Amino acid sequence: xxxxxxxxxxxxxxxxxxxxxxxxxxxxxxxxxxxxxxxxxxxxxxxxxxxxxxxxxxxxxxxxxxxxxxxxxxxxxxxxxxxxxxxxxxxxxxxxxxxxxxxxxxxxxxxxxxxxxxxxxxxxxxxxxxxxxxxxxxxxxxxxxxxxxxxxxxxxxxxxxxxxxxxxxxxxxxxxxxxxxxxxxxxxxxxxxxxxxxxxxxxxxxxxxxxxxxxxxxxxxxxxxxxxxxxxxxxxxxxxxxxxxxxxxxxxxxxxxxxxxxxxxxxxxxxxxxxxxxxxxxxxxxxxxxxxxxxxxxxxxxxxxxxxxxxxxxxxxxxxxxxxxxxxxxxxxxxxxxxxxxxxxxxxxxxxxxxxxxxxxxxxxxxxxxxxxxxxxxxxxxxxxxxxxxxxxxxxxxxxxxxxxxxxxxxxxxxxxxxxxxxxxxxxxxxxxxxxxxxxxxxxxxxxxxxxxxxxxxxxxxxxxxxxxxxxxxxxxxxxxxxxxxxxxxxxxxxxxxxxxxxxxxxxxxxxxxxxxxxxxxxxxxxxxxxxxxxxxxxxxxxxxxxxxxxxxxxxx
Amino acid sequence: xxxxxxxxxxxxxxxxxxxxxxxxxxxxxxxxxxxxxxxxxxxxxxxxxxxxxxxxxxxxxxxxxxxxxxxxxxxxxxxxxxxxxxxxxxxxxxxxxxxxxxxxxxxxxxxxxxxxxxxx
Numbered sequence: 001x002x003x004x005x006x007x008x009x010x011x012x013x014x015x016x017x018x019x020x021x022x023x024x025x026x027x028x029x030x031x032x033x034x035x036x037x038x039x040x041x042x043x044x045x046x047x048x049x050x051x052x053x054x055x056x057x058x059x060x061x062x063x064x065x066x067x068x069x070x071x072x073x074x075x076x077x078x079x080x081x082x083x084x085x086x087x088x089x090x091x092x093x094x095x096x097x098x099x100x101x102x103x104x105x106x107x108x109x110x111x112x113x114x115x116x117x118x119x120x121x122x123x124x125x126x127x128x129x130x131x132x133x134x135x136x137x138x139x140x141x142x143x144x145x146x147x148x149x150x151x152x153x154x155x156x157x158x159x160x161x162x163x164x165x166x167x168x169x170x171x172x173x174x175x176x177x178x179x180x181x182x183x184x185x186x187x188x189x190x191x192x193x194x195x196x197x198x199x200x201x202x203x204x205x206x207x208x209x210x211x212x213x214x215x216x217x218x219x220x221x222x223x224x225x226x227x228x229x230x231x232x233x234x235x236x237x238x239x240x241x242x243x244x245x246x247x248x249x250x251x252x253x254x255x256x257x258x259x260x261x262x263x264x265x266x267x268x269x270x271x272x273x274x275x276x277x278x279x280x281x282x283x284x285x286x287x288x289x290x291x292x293x294x295x296x297x298x299x300x301x302x303x304x305x306x307x308x309x310x311x312x313x314x315x316x317x318x319x320x321x322x323x324x325x326x327x328x329x330x331x332x333x334x335x336x337x338x339x340x341x342x343x344x345x346x347x348x349x350x351x352x353x354x355x356x357x358x359x360x361x362x363x364x365x366x367x368x369x370x371x372x373x374x375x376x377x378x379x380x381x382x383x384x385x386x387x388x389x390x391x392x393x394x395x396x397x398x399x400x401x402x403x404x405x406x407x408x409x410x411x412x413x414x415x416x417x418x419x420x421x422x423x424x425x426x427x428x429x430x431x432x433x434x435x436x437x438x439x440x441x442x443x444x445x446x447x448x449x450x451x452x453x454x455x456x457x458x459x460x461x462x463x464x465x466x467x468x469x470x471x472x473x474x475x476x477x478x479x480x481x482x483x484x485x486x487x488x489x490x491x492x493x494x495x496x497x498x499x500x501x502x503x504x505x506x507x508x509x510x511x512x513x514x515x516x517x518x519x520x521x522x523x524x525x526x527x528x529x530x531x532x533x534x535x536x537x538x539x540x541x542x543x544x545x546x547x548x549x550x551x552x553x554x555x556x557x
Numbered sequence: 558x559x560x561x562x563x564x565x566x567x568x569x570x571x572x573x574x575x576x577x578x579x580x581x582x583x584x585x586x587x588x589x590x591x592x593x594x595x596x597x598x599x600x601x602x603x604x605x606x607x608x609x610x611x612x613x614x615x616x617x618x619x620x621x622x623x624x625x626x627x628x629x630x631x632x633x634x635x636x637x638x639x640x641x642x643x644x645x646x647x648x649x650x651x652x653x654x655x656x657x658x659x660x661x662x663x664x665x666x667x668x669x670x671x672x673x674x675x676x677x
Binding site for chain 1: 571573607
């Protein structure tokens with residue numbers, strides 16, 4: 001293994017790719033070659049480094065210097081100055097700390113301490129295309145230990161006692177889920193990794209797959225072993241090109257190293273993984289709709305029970321787990337259940353990966369222990385709200401999650417406490433909205449999303465989402481009455497109890513929290529006034545339909 | 558991959574790849590690469606350092622550069638800091654001398670006395 005005196009890590013998460021990191025990487029490599037430094041300096045494309053709006057990001061080790069918003073001409077300067085002459089380019093240096101960048105102890109700050117990396121331990125630190133770098137960071141050790149020295153029951157028991165719960169939104173105890181499938185008797189069982197991440201504002205699974213694909217593969221091997229499944233599938237959104245590219249390459253590498261295929265670790269256990277691409281329907285993130293889609297049918301949810309645990313893909317027992325859940329498995333097996341329980345709270349152990357977006361200074365990918373408060377996330381990790389504006393609302397868990405107001409800033413973010421506040425941890429999207437936005441306008445946008453994504457199979461969801469949209473548009477036009485709101489509540493209640501799947505059922509979550517937490521602001525709209533100054537009465541004498549169409553989808557810019 | 562031992566072998570080989578990014582270095586060598594240093598041949602010195610580290614397969618080492626420290630007369634300048642020990646700065650480090658410093662100081666902890674220009 002050749003020694004390089006400097007490693008240049010170029011963030012290759014999709015936000016940075018979109019910002020042009022590939023051209024920057026090429027420019028750095030070209031410049032390195034021009035100076036004859038190619039045997040001294042190693043250029044690595046990594047997974048997401050975190051602060052996505054600062055991309056393209058470049059980190060130079062061993063100093064751990066972070067450069068933000070690097071352009072192609074900056075790239076030359078970094079090579080000329082930093083790599084050749086040893087002078088950091090101050091002009092481009094990002095002085096905030098990135099949790100993925102290792103620092104000497106004396107440089108650590110409170111801000112840094114808030115984050116805890118379990119799932120993201122390698123993301124932004126290793127080359128996702130290099131299986132050896134993953135192995136060098138203890139990769140596949142957990143799979144090796146599980147397959148050679150633990151019984152399947154012991155694996156399930158360890159996961160059970162770790163208290164790991166599903167990170168895709170439903171928070172079902174992972175160990176219990178595995179138990180169902182392990183007990184089911186069948187000649188063929190399946191593991192499905194649900195990477196159909198459809199919740200608006202969520203892109204954590206995408207970045208986990210991009211940054212550390214081998215961890216997901218390792219987790220799937222362990223899960224497969226624990227329930228006796230010999231085949232795994234990664235069901236992934238078709239437009240996640242980079243994730244697909246990286247996971248497919250990783251699967252190939254793992255096969256080459258004998259980590260997938262027959263007789264893994266000489267244990268007699270066979271396992272292989274295939275990637276299935278979805279077409280990007282929101283409802284296909286629902287596990288039974290996902291399975292239908294995999295079977296080549298229209299992506300519509302199934303009646304439950306039976307649950308996939310006993311009757312899933314092709315009618316066989318199937319474990320469907322979220323990417324982040326699976327990525328938690330190798331560290332748990334490696335370090336034990338007690339180690340995992342030291343993070344987070346007793347009922348929600350571990351960490352949670354969030355994608356922090358909206359009106360907050362540090363947008364991007366973060367991983368924090370369960371149970372820290374919204375305030376710590378927004379004002380600590382997130383660096384506060386831009387322009388000194390006031391916090392208005394945080395929506396946790398994506399569009400189907402609840403909206404929390406200022407009064408909730410100090411509740412601990414874990415499954416129980418958020419549920420009590422009428423919200424949910426959900427998929428890990430954290431949308432922060434400041435006081436320049438109107439709550440009714442925001443609600444319109446949310447409801448429009450549900451209307452658009454409803455698959456149309458069941459009536460409550462198909463019709464309900466449309467009517468709710470109409471009602472809130474009226475509120476936004478300042479022409480609604482108290483009766484409209486009553487009707488909205490009733491509709492949402494019916495949808496909650498009678499929709500076939502979580503899509504229709506969960507519309508009530510954001511809706512009720514908005515109605516409850518922002519009652520005054522909504523009341524003002526009934527009185528013909530929008531406190532945020534966003535909503536206006538429909539002018540008289542205009543073509544109503546044309547006016548509404550031209551204003552539809554406005555709102556959060 | 559037929560056993561845990563196979564995995565361990567790869568791991569040992571692979572760990573060196575990411576070590577540099579984890580801040581676990583025990584020895585840091587800094588070569589002066591200001592204009593004066595480069596003019597005095599610091600590029601060759603640095604290349605020799607890299608080569609020596611590679612041939613000896615040294616681990617937990619960081620090799621970095623710095624600008625002019627004001628002693629242009631003594632360039633190429635190289636300093637060695639072993640964990641918990643004072644920083645030792647050497648002057649007029651030719652490639653041969655760099656190899657000598659690595660063999661003696663970095664590997665065996667013996668400061669090369671006649672090349673030292675400062676030690677604190």
